Amino acid sequence: MASSRVNPDQYPLDPSRTTSGRAQPRDGTTSCAEPGAAPWDGTGSPTAHGTDARDAATTVPAEADAAVPRSVHPAGGGAAATVRHLGVLEEARRLASLKWRVLRNTLSRSTWVLVGTILGGLYALGVLAMLMISLYFLGAEELRWVVTASVLLGTALLLGWWILPVATSKADATLDPARLGLFPLSTSGLLVGQVLGALIGIPGALTLVAGLGWAVAWRSSLPAVLVSIPCALLGLLLAFVGSRCVSAVSLRLAGGRRTTETVSIVALALAVLTGPIITALGAGLERVWGLLPTWAAVLAWTPLGAVWAVPGDVALGHWGAALARLLITAVSIVALTVLARVALRRALGDAAAGAARGSTKAMEGIGLFGRVPATPTWAVAVRCLLYWMRDPRYSASLVMVPAMCAVAWFLTSQSGFVVWLLPAGIALLMAFAISADISYDNSAFSLHVLAGVPGLADRLGRVMALFVVSVPLVAVALVVWLVRAGDWGAVPAMLGLCATLLLGGAGVVSVVSARYTYPTPPPGSTPMKSAQGFTLLNLVMQFVLMGVIVLLGLPALALLVVYLISGDHTWSWLALAVGLVEGLALLWIGARAGGRWLDARAPELLQEVSAYR
Amino acid sequence: MSIPTDGPTTPRREPGPGAATTERTHQDVPRPQDHDPAARPGAAALVVRALTKVYGHAERPAADHVDLTVPRGSFYGLVGRNGAGKTTTLSMATGLLRPSSGTVLVGGGSRDELVDVWGDSVRAKQRMGVLPDGAHLFDRLTGRQLVAYSGLLRGMDREVVKQRTEDLVKAMDLQDAAGRQVQDYSAGMTKKIALAAAMIHAPSLLVLDEPFESVDPVSAANIRSLLYQYTEAGGTVVVSSHVMDLVQRMCDHVAVMDQGRVLAQGTTAQVCDGLSLEDRFVSLVGGRTDAGEELQWLRPE
Numbered sequence: 071m072a073s074s075r076v077n078p079d080q081y082p083l084d085p086s087r088t089t090s091g092r093a094q095p096r097d098g099t100t101s102c103a104e105p106g107a108a109p110w111d112g113t114g115s116p117t118a119h120g121t122d123a124r125d126a127a128t129t130v131p132a133e134a135d136a137a138v139p140r141s142v143h144p145a146g147g148g149a150a151a152t153v154r155h156l157g158v159l160e161e162a163r164r165l166a167s168l169k170w171r172v173l174r175n176t177l178s179r180s181t182w183v184l185v186g187t188i189l190g191g192l193y194a195l196g197v198l199a200m201l202m203i204s205l206y207f208l209g210a211e212e213l214r215w216v217v218t219a220s221v222l223l224g225t226a227l228l229l230g231w232w233i234l235p236v237a238t239s240k241a242d243a244t245l246d247p248a249r250l251g252l253f254p255l256s257t258s259g260l261l262v263g264q265v266l267g268a269l270i271g272i273p274g275a276l277t278l279v280a281g282l283g284w285a286v287a288w289r290s291s292l293p294a295v296l297v298s299i300p301c302a303l304l305g306l307l308l309a310f311v312g313s314r315c316v317s318a319v320s321l322r323l324a325g326g327r328r329t330t331e332t333v334s335i336v337a338l339a340l341a342v343l344t345g346p347i348i349t350a351l352g353a354g355l356e357r358v359w360g361l362l363p364t365w366a367a368v369l370a371w372t373p374l375g376a377v378w379a380v381p382g383d384v385a386l387g388h389w390g391a392a393l394a395r396l397l398i399t400a401v402s403i404v405a406l407t408v409l410a411r412v413a414l415r416r417a418l419g420d421a422a423a424g425a426a427r428g429s430t431k432a433m434e435g436i437g438l439f440g441r442v443p444a445t446p447t448w449a450v451a452v453r454c455l456l457y458w459m460r461d462p463r464y465s466a467s468l469v470m471v472p473a474m475c476a477v478a479w480f481l482t483s484q485s486g487f488v489v490w491l492l493p494a495g496i497a498l499l500m501a502f503a504i505s506a507d508i509s510y511d512n513s514a515f516s517l518h519v520l521a522g523v524p525g526l527a528d529r530l531g532r533v534m535a536l537f538v539v540s541v542p543l544v545a546v547a548l549v550v551w552l553v554r555a556g557d558w559g560a561v562p563a564m565l566g567l568c569a570t571l572l573l574g575g576a577g578v579v580s581v582v583s584a585r586y587t588y589p590t591p592p593p594g595s596t597p598m599k600s601a602q603g604f605t606l607l608n609l610v611m612q613f614v615l616m617g618v619i620v621l622l623g624l625p626a627l628a629l630l631v632v633y634l635i636s637g638d639h640t641w642s643w644l645a646l647a648v649g650l651v652e653g654l655a656l657l658w659i660g661a662r663a664g665g666r667w668l669d670a671r672a673p674e675l676l677q678e679v680s681a682y683r
Numbered sequence: 684m685s686i687p688t689d690g691p692t693t694p695r696r697e698p699g700p701g702a703a704t705t706e707r708t709h710q711d712v713p714r715p716q717d718h719d720p721a722a723r724p725g726a727a728a729l730v731v732r733a734l735t736k737v738y739g740h741a742e743r744p745a746a747d748h749v750d751l752t753v754p755r756g757s758f759y760g761l762v763g764r765n766g767a768g769k770t771t772t773l774s775m776a777t778g779l780l781r782p783s784s785g786t787v788l789v790g791g792g793s794r795d796e797l798v799d800v801w802g803d804s805v806r807a808k809q810r811m812g813v814l815p816d817g818a819h820l821f822d823r824l825t826g827r828q829l830v831a832y833s834g835l836l837r838g839m840d841r842e843v844v845k846q847r848t849e850d851l852v853k854a855m856d857l858q859d860a861a862g863r864q865v866q867d868y869s870a871g872m873t874k875k876i877a878l879a880a881a882m883i884h885a886p887s888l889l890v891l892d893e894p895f896e897s898v899d900p901v902s903a904a905n906i907r908s909l910l911y912q913y914t915e916a917g918g919t920v921v922v923s924s925h926v927m928d929l930v931q932r933m934c935d936h937v938a939v940m941d942q943g944r945v946l947a948q949g950t951t952a953q954v955c956d957g958l959s960l961e962d963r964f965v966s967l968v969g970g971r972t973d974a975g976e977e978l979q980w981l982r983p984e
């Protein structure tokens with residue numbers, strides 16, 4: 071009776087299914103040959119789906135009530151309401167504890183993540199200690215300076231919370247609305263949960279402690295100390311709500327196809343604005359020192375600085391000013407909350423539908439693939455080049471270039487120094503850009519593993535695509551530099567410096583990225599989204615890698631400096647020669663070593679990058 | 684894969700990518716029609732011995748001394764519940780996941796010797812076409828570009844690649860979509876284009892992990908008949924699935940996996956032993972829970 075015994079509970083979850091009491095003919099061959107002839111499709115009289123359905127199916131007679139399996143009987147009213155709406159606070163509490171759980175699990179997943187977080191925590195404790203000591207000494211100063219320092223530091227803190235997560239793509243992804251879209255959550259609950267969740271984690275905890283410790287700076291006046299604590303909490307709220315608001319809005323913006331252009335234009339505008347500001351900074355530290363109280367006074371009437379000046383007003387007895395500033399703060403918090411709610415509601419609604427997709431233009435043939443030599447190296451190069459153009463995760467790293475050019479252009483009106491850094495800086499950044507290449511591939515890298523692409527071909531292909539993209543950019547930077555600095559004699563040396571950084575940097579990155587990967591947003595997600603599991607250790611590694619590339623650029627840099635001091639053109643040409651030779655040698659060694667490493671470890675690498683979400 | 688009787692001028696209903704062209708770059712890529720499976724009854728396409736994988740610090744291995752022998756020319760089904768270890772086993776067998784221990788050998792080639800996947804991986808990988816389960820694709824490429832990329836990565840000749848790409852796109856019924864980026868495809872179309880990318884180098888062994896998941900019935904039937912032709916021409920297909928019906932209808936050999944172990948393997952008739960595969964599977968694997976009883980609360984209010 072195997073077939074009729076098994077099938078009654080074939081669809082245990084489907085209340086409409088009833089079991090067939092009809093026995094199937096036990097004919098092995100037909101049973102085996104006609105698996106599609108499902109016996110539960112039989113029209114035999116339905117029987118109860120009882121306590122032991124397998125046996126009951128054949129023993130329980132078809133009673134009047136038996137058409138409705140017992141498990142489908144409505145239970146008493148009390149047990150029915152298993153799904154109820156949680157209060158906003160309860161939702162928030164649960165989301166915050168979810169964040170806590172995710173944090174703990176991330177830490178226990180791998181020793182390296184744990185080590186990275188502990189190192190990060192130690193660093194953070196160091197910063198906190200320094201800050202506390204500074205705040206203590208600040209308390210001994212005149213009240214005027216306490217106010218100025220508080221407003222400036224507070225403004226910097228808020229700006230940091232608002233802008234850094236988006237600017238560095240490291241926004242906290244745990245409570246991302248796209249992941250929570252299918253749960254019946256209220257927008258307010260989600261927002262409160264995100265804000266509470268911000269406290270869980272090193273930056274949030276650090277800010278909280280620092281905010282409370284701020285009271286020390288006001289110790290000359292007891293009312294100010296008392297007021298500083300609620301003010302700190304308000305400031306924190308402003309920081310967290312603003313942070314979530316900015317990331318929610320930027321995620322919305324980043325959903326569209328035209329994001330990169332938009333982002334680059336905004337970045338350019340910001341860069342142009344920062345030009346004059348930094349120019350003013352460059353005007354001399356003394357003058358700036360004198361200007362600080364004025365700036366602070368202005369900032370103290372903006373949403374960014376208002377809350378930090380309130381204890382000062384209280385200490386001086388300016389109650390009206392204190393109230394006005396509190397009002398400014400409250401209005402900003404409300405405004406940010408409303409904005410964040412709108413963005414979140416949209417995000418929750420869109421979560422199931424996925425990112426908006428404009429349909430792409432159809433293309434005949436295989437495009438660029440058909441126009442290069444048919445070798446794995448060229449195939450990888452073309453594929454990477456297409457990704458540089460089509461994948462916002464790549465093009466986002468190009469956004470920096472016009473911004474840097476603009477900054478350099480403006481700064482040069484003050485001092486001619488910065489523009490000299492521009493071409494080298496761009497070469498460095500571009501070389502570094504392919505360090506995430508395999509992480510960006512994610513599990514699509516399996517195609518390379520399956521095809522047995524030689525490691526060297528993989529490395530060279532990626533480097534070739536990088537050169538196609540970055541050589542013109544570095545050339546533009548060199549033109550900007552030449553127009554601003556006008557030093558024709560230094561052209562060979564600058565070329566040499568850029569060559570070392572770009573070629574040599576690509577070589578170094580080719581080795582390192584064959585061994586060491588870091589979490590990046592998976593394919594198809596926006597570059598604004600951050601990957602889970604990215605810790606401070608990853609960031610430190612990135613800086614170390616950049617530092618190594620800079621060190622490798624030192625010979626050409628030294629020769630450039632010698633030329634600038636001596637004015638002898640030989641040095642400049644020597645810098646070009648040294649830079650080219652060193653860069654090519656590093657590239658050759660790097661691609662070989664990286665290729666060999668890749669050949670040996672491709673499966674491990676694939677497992678590693680496949681895990682990045 | 685190719686259909687030997689087809690000439691270049693014959694209109695093909697199921698185009699074989701290798702049919703009209705000659706393999707120029709890889710002498711070692713086997714042409715299945717050279718080897719009549721009937722002539723070598725003992726020849727194996729894939730041999731897996733004591734393959735074991737322990738993930739991280741897991742206490743139970745995800746694959747536990749898996750032994751499989753896939754005869755040449757067979758249509759081999761690997762069935763098991765979710766989490767039985769099918770993907771783990773096939774990943775190790777195809778060089779995507781390094782085994783904790785055990786060996787994998789791939790047959791084929793002109794001299795028909797077995798090649799160790801984890802020893803001589805270059806040659807082994809030329810013989811295999813693989814559709815991994817749940818892997819991302821390079822989905823910013825168009826469908827055609829993705830298929831061609833897969834061929835070019837293997838160092839194939841450009842004209843061969845172009846020709847086969849067109850053939851495969853047609854065989855997969857993706858002519859309309861092949862010029863669009865793969866990220867705009869539906870799940871089933873994505874599977875099909877990935878399958879095409881796995882076949883472009885005319886492998887002698889196809890390893891397909893859950894190939895029919897989310898593929899519509901018509902496309903599934905098309906793919907099935909394509910795979911049949913491929914086995915008839917001497918190729919070998921290994922599919923994993925948890926859909927018993929499908930496997931029973933499609934495969935001449937099956938292996939049943941559970942909890943990382945192989946519980947039964949052989950021809951479908953042997954394994955079924957007179958029952959339907961589904962019943963046989965349940966009796967082998969056991970562990971049916973009377974879920975309907977526990978889920979009494981699951982009903983609309």
Ligand SMILES: Nc1ncnc2c1ncn2[C@@H]1O[C@H](COP(=O)(O)OP(=O)(O)O)[C@@H](O)[C@H]1O
Nearest residue numbers: 738739745763764765766767768769770771772
């Ligand atoms: N990368 C991984 N890390 C840890 N465990 C894994 C990993 N991949 C799979 N597993 C575990 O191995 C077991 C077998 O998984 P899998 O081979 O994917 O099963 P199947 O494909 O048969 O559904 C499961 O218990 C799964 O949780």
Ligand SMILES: [Mg+2]
Nearest residue numbers: 769770816893
């Ligand atoms: Mg699987």
